Amino acid sequence: ESALLHDRTRLLLSRVGRSPRLVVDSSISGVTSSSVIPNHVSNPRIEDVSGCAPSFVPSDPWMGASIDVKKAHRRMKIAQHERALLAFSFRGRYFVSNCLNFGARASSWYWARLAGAIHRVTHYIIFLKHFLWVYVDDWLAGFRKSTAPLHVSLWVMLLLCINLPISWSKCSIGDQITWIGWRISFDSWTVELPDEKIHRILDQLASVCKQKRVKVKDLESIIGRLLWLTGLWRLLRPLLQPLYAALRDIPCTIVAVSPQLWTQILDACGDSGRLQRSLNHASFPEGARLTRAGNTAISSLAQLKRVPFIKRRLWVSIQDSDHPLRCLSPLSIAALHSWSAILSSTPCVCNIKQAPLLHLVAEADAFADEDMCGLGGYIQWPSVKQFFPSLDGSLQPHICALELLAQYCLLGMASEMVPRARHQLTIPMRSDNSGAELASVKGMSSVKILGEVLLAFLDFQRRNGLHASVEHIPGYRNDLADELSRLRDAFSPLPECDRMHPPLHFLLRS
Incomplete structure (x- = not known):
């Protein structure tokens, strides 16, 4: 009881x-x-x-x-x-x-x-x-x-x-x-979207734009409303990335610590420089993370132990996730102004009629090692003609971005081959990379390079009246696209007249 x-x-x-x-x-x-x-x-x-x-x-x-x-x-x-x-x-x-x-x-x-x-x-x-x-x-x-x-x-x-x-x-x-x-x-x-909803969001945007530091609850509220709004306008999701970045930008508190407190901090810190238990000090709760000690940036416990304690006090910067405020970067403020301009000048009316589905097969793949990467894919129309790109480069750690870039190449090829004066079309596409598939569905990513490719990918869909429906395909079933992505010096199974080289520079610049 x-x-x-x-x-x-x-x-x-x-x-x-x-x-x-x-x-x-x-x-x-x-x-x-x-x-x-x-x-x-x-x-x-x-x-x-x-x-x-x-x-x-x-x-x-x-x-x-x-x-x-x-x-x-x-x-x-x-x-x-x-x-x-x-x-x-x-x-x-x-x-x-x-x-x-x-x-x-x-x-x-x-x-x-x-x-x-x-x-x-x-x-x-x-x-x-x-x-x-x-x-x-x-x-x-x-x-x-x-x-x-x-x-x-x-x-x-x-x-x-x-x-x-x-x-x-x-x-x-x-x-x-x-x-x-x-x-x-x-x-x-x-x-x-009813006018009263739009005015409520605009008033909240105007209030947040005036501040360089905003309350966490206010920022979470405006992100939640905009996330709900982009349920229909998914192509606007990349404008939420700077706001999510601001939500992770916790202000730092600078504290002077004594040698005794410094010893307690070293004992309580985990490998990532985050406190695993609270100390007998209001500025050092459990879960707080040390970001700087003296003039040294800290990202691990090993770096923390190498900081020399020379004077009677050492100034450290600490981030507490329970801090009630968040810092707005110039990019976050620009995103808020963009949202305000869109909502104040654009009718929030969405046509929900289903776009006709093109009956084709479009599969793409990418590979990367230490010094080279490759993109490959093909589009199979009902006439069984296939077209694919194959490019070389680098950037092994960014395989998800390369996988999405391969899908983008296929989308660009499909756009060149369908009529211009038409209704919006849905392009079914397949990828064996879950990261690229998830980014395409969510419409945003916190990874910088993947986010840049995703921004161009979604903007291309908006400007050309296309909707890319990326679905997952097991890797062992994507063998043809995988082989095409690694095609470098081998003889192409397709004649040159059936091959296409998408203008990557133009696609990414757009």
Whole structure:
């Protein structure tokens, strides 16, 4: 019953412009850390809606519907012997809830299991073609307009039969539906970011741009909003890299240490120069990292031990990950200004209709050793003609960047061979390098050279109306592209007229 007697539980009882909500922070009492969740549920994103959109506006129009459950977490009843775990105190009084509250780790898990069951039953009842997603307690559905009234009626009757309370004021049906912050138009299959969301992000950007040092919570908030925004505009993801770099740029604190404290620091440091335990000093908590001692930059314990202690005091620089501020570099500030310019001058409307898929095979590979690297790949069209590049160079440690560069070469070749005045096209591509594949999917990388190639790769897609869908292929199945990447002095199996040499200088410069 220790949680019942805990008197430091934080509460949030009111929200600006919205109805009050009781939020209990169960992490203070230790309930959250002690809860073991057997599995995790992935919530749908706006990309999932885009993945179900047609490639053209159908002749039979569609419409959407959304249903919100009222106080979803409080639909889950707590066992009698576990109710004390979510109890809290307020002004000297103790409160015990019979239902799960908003804020407990177990609440979302138990509700997700119930929501999943309701979701599957809904699919079973609405047996004709439809779309259906659930984000926690917020459902979104898409129906053909000719059958939508019947299907929505069946859906609502199902929820009423199982006595699930519906928040009627949040429900909607029509050509346009607002769901998880996005305005979805089923008549044109477009998604728009509402003006109030844009203004909120612009105000936050303007506030952060004025500071050279920003609070960690503010920086994490703006990164989270922009990451959510780029769910549809993935080609803008490289603009997030400087912001993530700023999140890792922890300010240094300069402290004068005595010989006794210096000895304690050496004993407490790990091989990377990070403190493995707290010292009897406020500036040296556990996990802090020493970056400089005197005039010497520090990156390991061995370097730290070689620093001479000459005077009575030695000045050291230390980084504490719990520091509440982060430094903004000129590159980070420029990225923030770029985001502000984009959001203030560009309509945030995205066409989510699926780009037609080209039925071809495009595989690429790269190799690198100490003094040479090679790129190879081929495109196989339905006519079974193959074209491939083969280049030499260096930079063995950057094999992921070379693999992505090989994919970029294939994309450039495909762009030259498809018509210009056309709809956006999806190019299926294969790579046996997980790093290049992951960078292409995420749209950003903290590795500098890989990030530069990725920036050019995504910008080329944007300017040429192409979408590169890079999927993984086992290395043993990518033998032809691997052989082409290593083709140097050997005789080419293809005639010269079928070979292409992509202009690498132009591609990377663009």
